[in-house]
Amino acid sequence: MQHRYLPTTEQDRKEMLETIGVSSVEDLFQDIPQSVRFQGTLDVSPMLDEHGLLKHMRRLAGKNADHDQYTSFLGAGIYDHHLPVVINHVISRSEFYTAYTPYQPEISQGELQAIFEFQSYICELTGMAAANASMYDGATALAEAGALAHGATKRKQLVVSAGIHPEAKQIIATSAHGLNLEIVEIGCKDGVTDLEQLAAAVSKETAGVLVQSPNFYGCIEDLAAIEPIAHKDGALFIVSANPLSLGLLETPGALGADVVVGDAQPFGIPSSLGGPTCGYFAVATPWLRRMPGRIVGQTVDRDGKRGFVLTLQAREQHIRREKATSNICSNQALLALCASVYLSTMGKQGMQEVAELNLQKAHYAAEVLTRIPGVSLAYGSPFFNEFTLKLPETASIRELNERLIGEGFIGGYDLGQDDAALQGHLLVAVTERRSKAEIDEFAERLEAML
Incomplete structure (x- = not known):
């Protein structure tokens, strides 16, 4: 069968071995004792031709419970949102999908402009002064925000709400360990951060107060009440926000946040078995120079024409080495482009309408599901x-979700996996993609199973 690529030929191997001065591939391993070398053939499947491999991969892909074949009520950080078809057309252009972080502004103006637009959208949504070119995902962005607070205040304590996504808390803990930071976790009361416990924990040793809103349990935090507690002793107020919710809610910036981070996955980025996604990171003006990652700035060239450049690079590790604000040196440019295309397609009114649909359908689902005896x-x-x-x-x-898959539904998230005190608690997500008929059928199936 003809190959679509040129594999290494025997002549290629011969020439490479001659160039490096050995007679065989075996000679490359002569420093490894025979007693520890693997002898024989690796226990892997036999080689497949192109047709056989494609057939095999399609069969494996067919085992996935995707959002096209199944009705999903699973959220917990990755959501089944509408993906405008124009997104795939734009990101499939080779100028975008082959481009790495643009170092040469003279040949990357389109890429730089796309990132600049992403930054501008994030500032509009969050109410913050500046945003960067994106982060790996929302969880790592939150950990980086904690590191920023430590660097800005020189303090060694982070006060973290228990309402933050458990995976994000793990990443924060890993980052804090490397920076020798203490983490104080604040419990929740009625699904939101316990304000009395928070007020007692924040002190002059606190670098930052970290909360998520809507939080991991779906509840909206009272950011206006948390802000004075966070700031009373000079700590930074850090908010992780679902960006789609900002189509309806007051911006964290207007409520006094110093840093706002989150995951842009709701903006046109497919769930893709859990990733990759795209984190966003925005700050108030005092913290601009401490923000990690790349920033694209707007300028004019010598002819007065609009242009774009990477700016404030003196913060980065390839210039400042160990004194850099962060060790992140890249961004999720292609997925940030997804978000930019989504936001430009939807517009301000569209964003508000989508957010409103999410709110209304979720509340309808909650009403219907709580009619089931024993469910509240x-x-x-x-x-x-x-x-x-x-x-x-x-x-x-676990058994309910297995049975629901058989009925064509991806059920909610089992909160008991992360917290033994929440055994029997199910986290349900309802997006604009869910119809009334789907919600009603889901409730019927769940009631029958219970």
Whole structure:
């Protein structure tokens, strides 16, 4: 069968071996004792031709419970949102999908402009003064925000809400360990950060107060009440926000946040089995020079024409080495482009309408699901497009989700996986893609199983 590429030929191997001065590939391993070398043939599947390999991969892909074949009520950080078809057309252009972080502004103006637009959108949504060119994902962005607070205040303590996504908390802990920071976790009351406990924990040793809103349980935090507590002793107020919720909610910037981070996955980025996604990072003016990652700036050339450049690079490790603000040196430019195309396609009104649909459908679903005997809302706090249900004590969420898959539904997230105190609690996400009929059928199937 003809190959679509040129594999290494025997002549290629011969010439390479001659160039480096050995007679065989075996000679390359002569420093490894025979006693520890693997003898024989590796236990892997036999070689497949192109047709056989494609067939095999399609069969494997067919095992996935994707959003096209199944109705999803699973969120917990990755959501089934509408993906405008124009996004794929734009990001499939070779100028974008082959481009790495642009170092040469004279040949990367399109890429730089796309990133600049992304930064501008993030500033509009968050109410912050400046945003960077993106981060790896929302969780690492939150950890970087904690590091920024430490660098800005020279303090050694981070106060973290228990309502933050557990995976993000793990990443924060890893980052804090390397920086020798202490983490103080604040519990939740009725699904949101316990303000009394928070006020008692924040002190002159606190570098930053980290919260997520809507939080991992779906509840909207009272940022206006948290802000004075965070700032009373000079700590930074750091908010991780679902950016889609900002189509309806007041911006964290207007509520006093110093740093706003999050994941741009709701903006036209497919779930892709959990990633990759794209983190955003925005700051108030005092912290601009401490912001990690790349920043694209707008300028004019010598003819007065609009142009774009990478700016404030003196913060970065390839210039400042160990004194850099962060060790992140790249960004998710292609996925940030997804977000930019999504936001430009939807516009301000479209963003508000999509956010409104998420809110209304989630509240309708909560109303319908809590009609099931023994099922109730776990918390009374306001929520956006995700909420926590308390199921009957006899219910096994794992078994329920396995049975729901058989019925064509991807069920909610089992919160008992992360917290033993939340056994029997189901986190349900409802986006604009869910219809009334789907919500009603999901409730019927769940009731029958319970």
